[in-house]
Amino acid sequence: MDIGAIPVAGIARLAPMAGISNAPFRLVARECGSAMTTSEEIDAMSLVRENPVAREIARFYPEERPLAMQLLGCDAAVLVPAAEALQAAGADIIDLNMGCPVNKIIRQGKGSALMRDVPATAILIRALRRAIAVPFTVKIRGGWDDQHLNAVEVARMLQDEGVDAITVHPRTRSQQFTGRAPWQIIRDVVEAVDIPVTGNGDVRSMADARRMMAETGCQSVMIGRGALGRPWVFDETLDALDTASRWERMTAATRRHVALIEEHYAENPRYLLNQLRKHLGWYTMNFRGSKAARAAVHPARSRDEALDAFWAFWERTRERALAGEPVEIVPDHSALEG
Ligand SMILES: Cc1cc2nc3c(=O)[nH]c(=O)nc-3n(C[C@H](O)[C@H](O)[C@H](O)COP(=O)(O)O)c2cc1C
Structure with missing residues (x-):
């Protein structure tokens, strides 16, 4: 087009x-x-x-x-x-x-x-x-x-x-x-x-x-x-990948997003933290059992606190996926208005 x-x-x-x-x-x-x-x-x-x-x-x-x-x-x-x-x-x-x-x-x-x-x-x-x-x-x-x-x-x-x-x-x-x-x-x-x-x-x-x-x-x-x-x-090529490669790609995209937020909002730490909490919360929602992780990420008072809570959940979820568990879901964001 x-x-x-x-x-x-x-x-x-x-x-x-x-x-x-x-x-x-x-x-x-x-x-x-x-x-x-x-x-x-x-x-x-x-x-x-x-x-x-x-x-x-x-x-x-x-x-x-x-x-x-x-x-x-x-x-x-x-x-x-x-x-x-x-x-x-x-x-x-x-x-x-x-x-x-x-x-x-x-x-x-x-x-x-x-x-x-x-x-x-x-x-x-x-x-x-x-x-x-x-x-x-x-x-x-x-x-x-x-x-x-x-x-x-x-x-x-x-x-x-x-x-x-x-x-x-x-x-x-x-x-x-x-x-x-x-x-x-x-x-x-x-x-x-x-x-x-x-x-x-x-x-x-x-x-x-x-x-x-x-x-x-x-x-x-x-x-x-x-x-x-x-x-x-x-990314239409993602579904053809094996689980490990799929997670590698998703992890790289998530890390890239975090790095871009940190770079783009470096001069506005409050907004930076707000953006990290918001987006990382959504990243968790693609997977089963994200409630506790979101409860830790959303109120985080520092970048480190938000990232530590997020990556701990991510790593646990990745391991479950590599062990063959069906962890991915398509979350319902219908309550979100704009
Ligand atoms: C939180 C939020 C903010 C939005 N802000 C805008 C906006 O700034 N401009 C716009 O044209 N549409 C905006 N929209 C509408 C979306 O672009 C889109 O039309 C709508 O979410 C339906 O598509 P979806 O089902 O893929 O989400 C917003 C939607 C949401 C949920």
Whole structure:
């Protein structure tokens, strides 16, 4: 699949997740096989005001590329300079968030609130399209609620306004992240537009990704919660390996992620510890019997405490796996909202 002139080499990529899909996680996912990366949402107003948090979120590794940077906003006068700044900083693609269901965001008219007034949003998209020289993509939901399932109408409008590609997470805003994602809506969008469509929602493996592509006709897939603590979800060669080699590869990816977190957040030890605790907790959740390990990792007061608790669990689990025990599970992250 190409997004505008940018070739995307692979069928699946990491989804944007606020507070999660930051540069270290994106790079480790990319190294495991994610076809490209997308930043978590960056508030356009904060970026234009040079807020340090927004600047931090916009940092990336050149090795991630191609990289889409995602903007959150509802006002062309703010979104246009924000898009120009991201473009100047090296974004290969600018993505607009039209899917965020979080109340404090939609109250400001941002995220999925943009799906409510299609003519007004068309004017916004037109202004952005004029200003953005790189490919321009938009991530949408199925609609506002079950009475307003307008993904097809929105997708047609986006195509007419010159958007290069669309990602569809088919749950409605009111569905948040609960219930199964209705993939049929992805299919409806694929049939309604000619630009590439990326499907998203409840993909937990590359087999799921291929099933979504077969069932909906979408050209590629984004994986969000299915990649938490398992960036190797993008690695299609993993299943063919023997247990020892599989663990070697998973261990290397985990160590790499830890090293990237430590390097990237070296100047912010509190955030560094927060990121370690959060991600290491997810790494444990791929395996049976992780409750005690998580209970030790989450409240850890230092990097060493978190890492010691984590690696002790990891090593025990690896030994059980090498002894032939079925230790791996696919965790349920459905309670997680963003
Ligand atoms: C904690 C969290 C944060 C999220 N943040 C964003 C975001 O910043 N931008 C965005 O477009 N979607 C965001 N999403 C939505 C995901 O990109 C994705 O559409 C959703 O999780 C469904 O895919 P999944 O079933 O593979 O997780 C977030 C989801 C979660 C769980």
